[in-house]
Amino acid sequence: MLQQFNQANRDIIININSKLLPRIEAGISPFDSVVQGGDAVWEGLRLYQGRIFKLNEHLDRLRSSAQALAFTDIPTNEYLTAEIKKTLAANKMADGVHIRLTLTRGVKNTSGMDPRLNTAGPTLIVLAEHKPPVYEKGGLTLITSSVRRFPPDCMDPKIHSCNLIQSILAKIEANVAGVDDALMLDKQGFVAETNATHIFIVDNNIVLTPHCSACPEGITRATVLDICQANKIPHQEKDLSLTEIYRADEMFCTGTMGELATISKVDGRTIGNGNIGKMTKRLSELYANLTANEGVQVV
Numbered sequence: 452m453l454q455q456f457n458q459a460n461r462d463i464i465i466n467i468n469s470k471l472l473p474r475i476e477a478g479i480s481p482f483d484s485v486v487q488g489g490d491a492v493w494e495g496l497r498l499y500q501g502r503i504f505k506l507n508e509h510l511d512r513l514r515s516s517a518q519a520l521a522f523t524d525i526p527t528n529e530y531l532t533a534e535i536k537k538t539l540a541a542n543k544m545a546d547g548v549h550i551r552l553t554l555t556r557g558v559k560n561t562s563g564m565d566p567r568l569n570t571a572g573p574t575l576i577v578l579a580e581h582k583p584p585v586y587e588k589g590g591l592t593l594i595t596s597s598v599r600r601f602p603p604d605c606m607d608p609k610i611h612s613c614n615l616i617q618s619i620l621a622k623i624e625a626n627v628a629g630v631d632d633a634l635m636l637d638k639q640g641f642v643a644e645t646n647a648t649h650i651f652i653v654d655n656n657i658v659l660t661p662h663c664s665a666c667p668e669g670i671t672r673a674t675v676l677d678i679c680q681a682n683k684i685p686h687q688e689k690d691l692s693l694t695e696i697y698r699a700d701e702m703f704c705t706g707t708m709g710e711l712a713t714i715s716k717v718d719g720r721t722i723g724n725g726n727i728g729k730m731t732k733r734l735s736e737l738y739a740n741l742t743a744n745e746g747v748q749v750v
């Protein structure tokens with residue numbers, strides 16, 4: 452799955468520290484912490500009919516990641532929301548939009564990683580693009596990556612940081628293998644997630660997903676679990692091995708960028724009958740119902 456350049460994004464306006472700049476002029480300092488060490492946190496948000504789905508959950512996750520990295524002067528949710536509104540208004544955007552919100556530790560007085568070198572900060576970037584859900588709904592293919600997801604004592608995935616090298620290495624393996632994405636295991640060999648999304652399987656009508664110890668606290672993942680709870684669909688968070696994946700009846704991945712998307716093959720092995728399964732279809736419809744009716748009005 453390769454995202455294509457969307458001409459509608461050619462002249463978008465980007466917000467950096469409250470300044471609205473045309474795409475071609477938008478830039479940050481070489482001394483910024485994100486350049487110096489990937490020292491930044493981010494969120495991907497989605498705009499549906501003028502409303503951002505789970506806006507407060509995303510802003511809370513941004514804050515908790517920034518707090519864990521000991522950022523100072525973290526902007527309030529009200530300020531962040533106002534900057535998002537300003538950016539969307541400048542771009543006259545209302546639907547089918549993905550917003551990448553990045554908060555870096557800010558600018559340093561010399562190159563280096565030490566947070567004591569920071570003299571100004573943080574830096575806030577609001578990048579809104581025309582981008583409908585990115586995944587093929589017909590079925591994605593995966594390979595299992597040789598790159599493992601860190602446990603919390605190495606690099607806690609509860610910090611949603613901009614250092615994506617682990618994911619990028621896994622994605623390169625997927626690209627070389629000619630599949631859509633890579634499935635990543637944790638250090639014990641249980642399934643963690645893909646390089647960019649959480650995973651679920653359906654086994655005997657039970658919806659199963661790995662614990663959040665080697666993957667971020669996914670907002671779409673939590674929404675799917677809430678949907679199961681509200682609709683009395685049996686579900687469980689548990690350690691899942693590759694064997695359980697290969698023999699699953701259905702498999703799908705979740706994320707703000709691509710919503711729910713069926714996975715049809717893993718390591719060349721067809722999952723279920725390779726098509727979108729009944730449960731995946733039902734959960735996708737229930738999810739679409741929420742995005743069509745909930746969210747914080749920003750336009």
Ligand SMILES: Cc1ncc(COP(=O)(O)O)c(C=O)c1O
Pocket residue numbers: 494495618644645646647648649666667668669670671672705706707708
């Ligand atoms: C590594 C990783 N996994 C999964 C996800 C999906 O999470 P969410 O549902 O909160 O978008 C993300 C999103 O940012 C991610 O970075």
